[in-house]
Amino acid sequence: MSEAGPRAERRPTRQRAALTDELAGTAEFRSAQDIHASLSASGTRVGLATVYRNLQAMAADGEVDVIRTTEGEAVYRACASEQHHHHVVCRGCGLTVEVTGDAVERWAEAVARDHGFSQVRHTLEIDGLCAGCGVRDPR
């Protein structure tokens, strides 16, 4: 998901670099607090506010994807593709795979237009239990 945003010229800082590294290190969607804790744990001192600010900026620029957990918490992830795509997330372990589907994109656009809507956007997330988690946890 997420439309690519305009790449702003932000001043490079130690903190931002650390954040980028941290994000590059994991494949799951993580909360700002989680990321902040992780950085702190590894000895990198970065303010929580800074984490939030950068994450938002990066998200706006399309450098990272953001999705809201059902509890409303924002979780971030540095995606492989910066083009529009969606995710299939494992509820058990967080494993995430990026997927695209022109058919869906077109359907959303069409159904909206059919109802007279313009400037159409959409959010779509899929979740389930990955092969590994599905075995021993058929919740």
Next chain:
Amino acid sequence: MSEAGPRAERRPTRQRAALTDELAGTAEFRSAQDIHASLSASGTRVGLATVYRNLQAMAADGEVDVIRTTEGEAVYRACASEQHHHHVVCRGCGLTVEVTGDAVERWAEAVARDHGFSQVRHTLEIDGLCAGCGVRDPR
């Protein structure tokens, strides 16, 4: 969206009735606080916690739909259909239309299974500017 839930036998109360009425009165997705304010304004005294509790219960039972705004706030709406469906919401005025699309449902299920996922679920929301809002507000 939302899977239909088990219809629990909840004790009928004045508050719940008022809530149901209020929901029946509007077609847009509204926040718990908004609904609570509306009730208070119309002279119906209902505790905020009660509004939250009932809204959640009703959502669990599939009586109302809930979606998260991009800011993370939960908004509720009494939908015409209790079957699985999605929404096209106007960013300008909140006008909401319910839509269904087997193609999308199947796509989501298929793409997830292709990646080894089971217990697949999904959330999909579409937004844009309705015919009316699209004219004078091409934001």
Next chain:
DNA sequence: TGCGCAATGAGAACCGTTGTCAAACGCGCG
């Protein structure tokens, strides 16, 4: 090296939502 301004950090403030717990109430039942 000195300036100007963006970026940062510590903590307070916000705000939607949930928890607490005593009081009020719906519902059989005698």
Next chain:
DNA sequence: CGCGCGTTTGACAACGGTTCTCATTGCGCA
């Protein structure tokens, strides 16, 4: 009709994630 019990309510405190404030730091540039 009054009683007892378990559910629901309501006022308010507590929470947790996110944003704001503002003094301080430190890039980028001349």
